[in-house]
Amino acid sequence: MTVAFPLPEASGIRRPTAPYLMRLIAPGDGAALEALVREDERAGSRPDHGVRLLERAALAPLLGRQTWVLVEKAGGQVLAVAELGAEYRPARFQPPVLPVRILRIHPAHRKQLPKLLAMWLRDHAARRCGAETVLYQGRDAHLRECLAAEGWAHSVAGLSHQPLPEPALGNLITTAGMSPRGRSHQWWTPTLDANERSAGPGWELACTIRPLNAESDLPGLRELLEARRRWLKARGLDLQGCEEGRFRASPRADGKQASPTGVWIALWRGGIVGAVAVAPSEGPVSSDQSRQRIGAALEITAMCTHPDFQQEEIARVLGWWAVDTAAEAGLRRVRTTATRTLADRWVGQDWCFVREPADGAPPGRQARVIERTALPVPALTTCVRLPRRPNRTVSAEDTR
Known part of the structure; x- marks a missing residue:
């Protein structure tokens, strides 16, 4: 399904700058994440995750997952948080699956951002991972409805979709901090090589x-x-x-x-x-x-x-x-x-x-x-x- 998003005025520029930045979570995001959680809870949202987003990110190298934040370039505000797990095989001879969650979305953007995040998840899996299925495991009813409207199929484990390159996504989101293709794999073993972020200095261990x-x-x-x-x-x-x-x-x-x-x-x-x-x-x-x-x-x-x-x-x-x-x-x-x-x-x-x-x-x-x-x-x-x-x-x- 093709989704149209309003783009900022080009002002004569042929290729408008993408309004959003998707990057890995950083130790300095604590205040921005707390503000996002407060706004989300003030709006009555009850997602299945607490306020421990930054503390959980310190475990990422051990559990093989990555926490990403969607930032509005104009004001630097964190608008959403998504988490990608390590690829795995549900059974011995089944194709690998990439588990994903959308942890938080700013209440003022809950209408348009789920579609944008769904595009990014499909595109990221197609370009940077080896999985044949993207599996959304969150329990937020609104997000599940939005993903279902985008063609994600219901299953016992969650909602699934095949990885799909999105050529137009570059006009909407700039992705920074990508790891080399194939970094995740179904037999996840924690390592700390030169290409992987350590939870060392700057990360508070909870x-x-x-x-x-x-x-x-x-x-x-x-x-x-x-x-x-x-x-x-x-x-x-x-x-x-x-x-x-x-x-x-x-x-x-x-x-x-x-x-x-x-x-x-x-x-x-x-x-x-x-x-x-x-x-x-x-x-x-x-x-x-x-x-x-x-x-x-x-x-x-x-x-x-x-x-x-x-x-x-x-x-x-x-x-x-x-x-x-x-x-x-x-x-x-x-x-x-x-x-x-x-x-x-x-x-x-x-x-x-x-x-x-x-x-x-x-x-x-x-x-x-x-x-x-x-x-x-x-x-x-x-x-x-x-x-x-x-x-x-x-x-x-x-x-x-």
């Missing part, structure tokens, strides 16, 4: 991962588990996995032992938003005469995340922490038993299906045992606050 203190952190842990239970109960889902007994702190969960054991928590501005219990697992016994243990791995025995922080993807952050921690301890694999939904989501991050649980899936819950190779994750230390660790030399074998 997320911290540290061991659970059995005394001072217990009230916060109980609040986390209770919030998760309420969220699951409201949706008629199984409450298994939210038992306090699954998150018993180990007295040596201080990061100093050779093999990590115990409960670790993720904090956001001091509040507990996630918890994970880990322990080394020797794996099954081989059948040879030496009876050697094989499949040694770091086992994620329990994980719980706060439902109000779904867009921060705390589960993925804790997953990458486990991958990095296992490599630090000299283990080669990370393994966990997850619900089918979480397992399917993590398979797109280079996790692979191993087997069904030995004891069978709990009633009302389909479980999968999944694992992946442990490796150092350099982006973790620039996106998340971590306890100090001894410096470790990263070998070529570690980065394979």
Whole structure:
């Protein structure tokens, strides 16, 4: 569908300057983003994202996503915020998908900007990505109606559209800060190469991962588990996995032992938003005469995340922490038993299906045992606050 937008007066110039600039979010955008959020909420909009836009952007190198802001060139005002995730395959042999969200739009521009952003998303996917489908995963009813009117098809996962070059888009938007074509891929592994923005100087890190203190952190842990239970109960889902007994702190969960054991928590501005219990697992016994243990791995025995922080993807952050921690301890694999939904989501991050649980899936819950190779994750230390660790030399074998 061809969309016509009013262009500024050319005043005799043959090629008018594009009125908008699309660029990656920057640490100095805090005040502009706060103003956008205030205007959006004053107008009664209730999008599924809070005011943590800038804080979430600091996790971008770890989660493989990019946050873009649409700026009006004339006044420098931020009019919209969009987020592009890392490409993934919904199933083993299906074509790659680019997940996208429109996080905020200025209320004075909610009529014309959705169409413009839809054009930019299709064009960006066609020119700079390898995905065959653009998938909008937001829940804003107005935006969904606008995209549907532009030919986006409804599906279980959201609204989808094929990538489509938009030759006329250059008269409307100037895009700055593009990464090389094909930078994203379906097997996303966090890196910090020369072409990727680090969350280092200038970015305030809101997320911290540290061991659970059995005394001072217990009230916060109980609040986390209770919030998760309420969220699951409201949706008629199984409450298994939210038992306090699954998150018993180990007295040596201080990061100093050779093999990590115990409960670790993720904090956001001091509040507990996630918890994970880990322990080394020797794996099954081989059948040879030496009876050697094989499949040694770091086992994620329990994980719980706060439902109000779904867009921060705390589960993925804790997953990458486990991958990095296992490599630090000299283990080669990370393994966990997850619900089918979480397992399917993590398979797109280079996790692979191993087997069904030995004891069978709990009633009302389909479980999968999944694992992946442990490796150092350099982006973790620039996106998340971590306890100090001894410096470790990263070998070529570690980065394979």
